[in-house]
Amino acid sequence: MQDYQAPLADMKFVLREMVDFGLLAELPGFGDVSHDVADSVLDEAAKFAGAVLSPLNRSGDLQGARWRDGQVLTADGWKQAYARFVADGWGALACPSEFGGQNLPRVLSAMIEEMWNGANVAFALCPMLSRGTVDAIELRGSKALQDKYLAKLVSGEWAGTMNLTEPQAGTDLSAVRTRAVPTGGGRYLLTGQKIFITYGEHDLTDNIVHLVLGRVAGAPEGVKGISLFVVPKFLVNGDGSLGKRNDVHCLSIEHKLGIRASPTCVLAYGQNGGAVAELVGEENRGLEYMFIMMNAARYSVGIEGIGLSQRAYQAALAYARERIQSTEAGVRGGARVPIVRHPDVRRMLLLMKSQTEAMRALAAMAAVSLDAARLHPRAEERERHQAIADLMIPVVKGWCTENSVEIASLGIQVHGGVGFIEETGVAQYLRDARITPIYEGTTGIQANDLIGRKLARDGGRAAQAVTAQMRALANELAAERNLAPLAPAFSGAIVELERAIRYVVDNYAKDVRAVSVGAVPMLKLLGIVAGGWQLLRAALISQVRMSAPGGSAADAAFYAAKIMTARFYADHVLPQAGGLAHSILHGAVGALDEGVL
């Protein structure tokens, strides 16, 4: 097993060639982020990911997080690695500069997040949750809350968590029962139990800042009565020092299929009279605030999928290059060859590679829109980018994570029997990946969000703006002699996508149950075609670069590989569009029949 190596060339290609860095430079606060700065941050992060986080990935999985009388111990070496992470300032990358953050564009911090996840997803979850906590307190917390918590959360000295789920309230947060009794001065005493709390308790930081959904006594039933609270593990004194232990305790941690080094906690609030809680924003608007964080968290989970896919791919490629087995297909006798020569192994590796690159490029596009939606000086541009981001976040979350499970599984398959042996390390990627289509909203939830709020609500306008760009690219491809073979599969897929969008928009209000049967197929269809759009953009850019004079042979080979990767995707992935569209348009009858299950 080799340590994770960040795909720097691919990442820099996306940042330099595919992303509108000029746009980012125009956004307030990003003016000093040049390509050179970006490159050097990526290079440093790659070293940290490869040298510090990656070596702890398997040992952390083996040892797991351990619960002892309410304390949670992380695996050997994790405390030290986390301390270095904080000391080197990695926690603060995407955080606001006024609280000590580095305020990098999201597209750049997302690439670095991909590295943390590729190297060690169980580790990466801790700073990911802290960032969500920062977002919520920054956007909706009072000045007092911000002053008290943000600097330490941004630096990573303290960690954050998200407390949504209760045994009876998983996907359905309206069922949340945790109760908060006001004690004056914006303070409350909180009582309740939360489950599935990632890094709900651990030994990496001195304090843990829990964001908790609960109901103020007397609040309305359902989602309209949910408020958001900050509950620190240790109360914070006026001078910022740590005060007494708060009434929140870890009852147990889960024994999970994967991400075993990250503790998944049952947290009891108020077993001894009530946990001291501070309100974020206004009462009864907790769900709204949580969704701000959740959007960011969903995007981040999509990035987990990309990181895991990249890790699985590079392990499989390395094995396929080194494992000698059988002679060349169709050649009798002859020397045995590395299995990377075998057509089916190449097919599997290229499914892994092409989809991973498609996901990365699509996520990068969404990241630019996330920043522009927040920061662009012109309102109509903010709105346009918000629509793109809103449309793409469920796709980045749902499609990238579903793909990561398949890609990690393909990685095992490339290894054959050896892949099934835990020492090889690649089985862990599948175990780790398997949670990603579940947490922060299952793929089904993402897909319902997509068809309802993102497609039907605006009559498909945002999606049509995207498909119009796809069509323009298809025309450009058809006009490029070298790329023309890639155009028909893409154009065909766009037709299927448009047909499916039209069906969803036209029928959602009329028959939401029928349309919902096609929700996940719709999400996958949009992911596949939008990912193809980005890969084919990469091919077109590569074609232009190759045709320009003065490039090196290495560059030419890099660009040629980009074109062939897109070609593979056009021939193996885009043709799935027709089947998915069929399911969307015609798949309801059998699924909704009352007697069939």
Place this chain on the structure above:
Amino acid sequence: MQDYQAPLADMKFVLREMVDFGLLAELPGFGDVSHDVADSVLDEAAKFAGAVLSPLNRSGDLQGARWRDGQVLTADGWKQAYARFVADGWGALACPSEFGGQNLPRVLSAMIEEMWNGANVAFALCPMLSRGTVDAIELRGSKALQDKYLAKLVSGEWAGTMNLTEPQAGTDLSAVRTRAVPTGGGRYLLTGQKIFITYGEHDLTDNIVHLVLGRVAGAPEGVKGISLFVVPKFLVNGDGSLGKRNDVHCLSIEHKLGIRASPTCVLAYGQNGGAVAELVGEENRGLEYMFIMMNAARYSVGIEGIGLSQRAYQAALAYARERIQSTEAGVRGGARVPIVRHPDVRRMLLLMKSQTEAMRALAAMAAVSLDAARLHPRAEERERHQAIADLMIPVVKGWCTENSVEIASLGIQVHGGVGFIEETGVAQYLRDARITPIYEGTTGIQANDLIGRKLARDGGRAAQAVTAQMRALANELAAERNLAPLAPAFSGAIVELERAIRYVVDNYAKDVRAVSVGAVPMLKLLGIVAGGWQLLRAALISQVRMSAPGGSAADAAFYAAKIMTARFYADHVLPQAGGLAHSILHGAVGALDEGVL
């Protein structure tokens, strides 16, 4: 977690309504197998699977097999369960009656095998390997070998193993290095190391009979110099009693992603001078003999995939019926409902259900052909059935096992976060399933077998005989008013299948590398369409039964569900055919490009 419940109604439907039992009754030896006998054997097996094997599935996974100084201990309770398995005569079901077997038709023993695998796949591996050993010795062993080993192997008092793989010889058996030196009288001394030997050592039986591939000193290089040997753990005296310990020892067992209760062994032969080995059949024909067993083993691994899929489905369905979450889609307010009401959950459950039923019916068809190919009195019928069995075995193996991984993964998804917790038990199904597309020949190997030996070699004749039957069914469906909506998707899929077969047949000799890129897509395409063929046959049969007078309401509901299950498959699975055909016909350029990887 509930214990496994064999899908008796579905199994009996396949046996009573879909399988040509009349044909089986005509085959010598099967005359006394009536539907009533079959039903009562199934009922008894279902009890054993549910009450004895299923409760050991998770505890076996948790405890695992343990290695101690060359001994392997199975998990608590496994010895007792195996003893009951032997005492009840379950090991002997499909074995020849002259050695104490019950000589059941393969289609019936396959249903029972599905139960063992659904209940506890790690347990089921032991008798599965014994059966392979019985087959090889019965078909190619001398009378002396048969007399010495078969009765005990058939009863299950002794267990068997298959020893093919060595570190440098996984898929490529021509690289086998294990050496055999003749010592006279058909005896040899064997030296070498074998890896990945399932149940290579354990405490379930008094003796273990290893079938081992090796080379007689001086044999040709490559596959033409491989011989097959029997190497017992304990030598067998003339009176059948156990003699001295043979020179074969278990060096270690693997730590695996799944099937953890079944020991996967490294076996050293001849560390102390040589393991006493007896030749099976003739020297240098070992690979040929092994392939006889391998065909049977491949079919059995396909059945593992079906059993695991069924188990995952029933766990997911039970959870979806009991888990209350959110209100009905499109209904504001209202009561919370079981998640089985939610459209996307139904879609997932029906993907699981419809594909599992398709696989079971297809495997049953192949099983009938396996028997008829061996036993039919008329040579042309034997040949016809052999062609069907040859064509379908790689599909049953490859398609059913690939599906089982996806279906087990869907089972986790239906459970949401709870599915990721090991205590729930459904994560184990994915871990267990993940080996099935690998061992006994990876999906890539099955697919190469399909396109080369099964499609190209006979110019597609066997496949065309099958597609002609499919077309006939499509016409019947189109003429049945109630079923006509199922016909277009099926007809469209047949067109894609025929197009792909033609392409493979026409191009295999010309460009084997290019065609091989589409090998796995071809296997999946044939699996999907052939599975659909069987499900639509089931729908047509159900339609006829429903239309007949005098049926009960329960029967009508059962048949109606069969029709709707087929409808779902037609709308969600068959439409994948077009994309697969596209990959087969157009997918080679990107995959085979030299610079792309």
